[in-house]
Amino acid sequence: MKTRSLARLGVYGFLLSAAAFFLVPLYVMLTTSFKSMDEIRAGSIFALPLAPSLDAWRAAWSEACTGVDCGGVSVGFWNSVTIAIPSVVLPLLLAAINGYALAWWKPRGANWLFGALMVGAFIPMQVMVYPLVKLLAAVGLYSSLPGIVLVHLVFAMPVMTLLFRNYYAGLPMELFKAARIDGGGFWRIFFQLVLPMSTPILIVAAIMQITGVWNDYIMGLTFAGREHQPMTVQLNNMINTVTGERLYNLNMAATILTSAVPLAVYFLSGRWFVRGIAAGAVK
Incomplete structure (x- = not known):
């Protein structure tokens, strides 16, 4: 039973580590996308946005320049x-x-x-x-x-x-x-x-x-x-x-x-x- 419990803990530990490996970059991307540039320069990349904004999302979709065109993605x-x-x-x-x-x-x-x-x-x-x-x-x-x-x-x-x-x-x-x-x-x-x-x-x-x-x-x-x-x-x-x-x-x-x-x-x-x-x- 003890060996089985240790094996289960090992499996859970591996799954949690794998989930963190993929989810942490996604978390950083999401939080950064809702921050202003001033907040990004002043804060930690892991910090939650103090004043969440969708301005970056709107600009990325319809205003950002992708070469010579500026119609967003x-x-x-x-x-x-x-x-x-x-x-x-x-x-x-x-x-x-x-x-x-x-x-x-x-x-x-x-x-x-x-x-x-x-x-x-x-x-x-x-x-x-x-x-x-x-x-x-x-x-x-x-x-x-x-x-x-x-x-x-x-x-x-x-x-x-x-x-x-x-x-x-x-x-x-x-x-x-x-x-x-x-x-x-x-x-x-x-x-x-x-x-x-x-x-x-x-x-x-x-x-x-x-x-x-x-x-x-x-x-x-x-x-x-x-x-x-x-x-x-x-x-x-x-x-x-x-x-x-x-x-x-x-x-x-x-x-x-x-x-x-x-x-x-x-x-x-x-x-x-x-x-x-x-x-x-x-x-």
Whole structure:
């Protein structure tokens, strides 16, 4: 009993330490965002704001300069939404079809294709930046919304296909055979049988893709162009400005606003993510 109690204390101690490791920086960011610059200079970073104010949040959203534009991060927010929606829907749909075909239909060359996807999943995206720049420029898609969506689609396909293929491979083959006997074809089986059973993997894949696209910086900076810069690029431009006073409260507010969507996704769908993993979505 004594050993078990000590083990439990160790587990709780580790969990509390891990929580503090992640929550203390968030606490500092939140408190700083509600302080004035005079209070930030005079006080401790851990002190609560004496006169909380939303001025920094308003300025970060609609007034702060993110390069030559001074419209705040709200412009980048809508750019990120415009990029994220097709960059999530298209990879999930195509990866579900690919995974379904590779798991159950076994087309000619399926093993070779699956092997190529496995290799592609482990190639760093940085080594593909220059070839993609040349390719997209040649077809007129560089620095455009379709271009950045296509880039996210290309880099998402290996991992997403792997997830769907492994999930579908774990489903009972008898269901597929029974559907074939009843006259079901490729698309009918997919939409009426397979897709309704894909909720766990769809949730896992959607969370992974949403957070990956929203938090992306390199691809957005390289391929989106000036008119479609995502929120992360505008945040970097705002924080790294070299003119005028460095406004820490505004920078903290802008950072929290930029990370709000991924945080909301994890908080609202975290239990579904765990259920999807437990149901075999990740093997």
